[in-house]
Amino acid sequence: MSSPYITPPAPQPSRTAPRWARKRYVLPVLGLAFFLGIGAGAGTPEPAAGTKNSASAVSPTATVTATATATASTKAKPAPTVTETKTVKIKVTETVTAQPAVDTGSADNDNGGEGSAYYANCDAARAAGAAPVHRGEPGYASHLDRDGDGIGCDT
Incomplete structure (x- = not known):
C-alpha cells in the first residue's frame, strides 16, 4: 500500500550569492575593518602648514586656584505652633441580639418534629448562646x- x-522534492542548492558573501564571512570582516579604521583615525593629527609643532612649543606655566567657602551663621526661628482643641460629641449605641424565633413544631425539621429554634449558621447559634447543639x-x-x-x- 502506498503512502497518502x-x-x-529535494531542495536544490541555490547559487544566488557567491560563497564569500555569506554572513559568517562578511560580518566579521566588516567588524575588523571598522576597528582598524578607528585605530587608524586615533593617531595624532599633523599640524597645518605654517604652524609650529605643538611638542616643541610646550612650556610650563603656573596655575593658581582659589576656593571660597561661606558658612551661614544665623539660625532660622521655628514657626509658632498653633493648637486648636475641638470638642466632639459621641453617641453611644448598644446592640442587642434578638433571640431566634421559636418554631411551633413543623414536621419538616431535622430534629424529629419537636418545637425548636432555627439557626441559619453556626455564628447565629453561637450568638444565641446555643452552640454546640446536640441531635x-x-x-x-x-x-x-x-x-x-x-x-x-x-x-
Whole structure:
C-alpha cells in the first residue's frame, strides 16, 4: 500500500550569492575593518602648514586656584505652633441580639418534629448562646453538623 502523503522534492542548492558573501564571512570582516579604521583615525593629527609643532612649543606655566567657602551663621526661628482643641460629641449605641424565633413544631425539621429554634449558621447559634447543639435538642439541624456526628457547631 502506498503512502497518502506526497514527499516534498529535494531542495536544490541555490547559487544566488557567491560563497564569500555569506554572513559568517562578511560580518566579521566588516567588524575588523571598522576597528582598524578607528585605530587608524586615533593617531595624532599633523599640524597645518605654517604652524609650529605643538611638542616643541610646550612650556610650563603656573596655575593658581582659589576656593571660597561661606558658612551661614544665623539660625532660622521655628514657626509658632498653633493648637486648636475641638470638642466632639459621641453617641453611644448598644446592640442587642434578638433571640431566634421559636418554631411551633413543623414536621419538616431535622430534629424529629419537636418545637425548636432555627439557626441559619453556626455564628447565629453561637450568638444565641446555643452552640454546640446536640441531635434532639431545639435548634439542631443537619446543616449545622458538618461531620455528621450528632453535634452541630462543635468547636
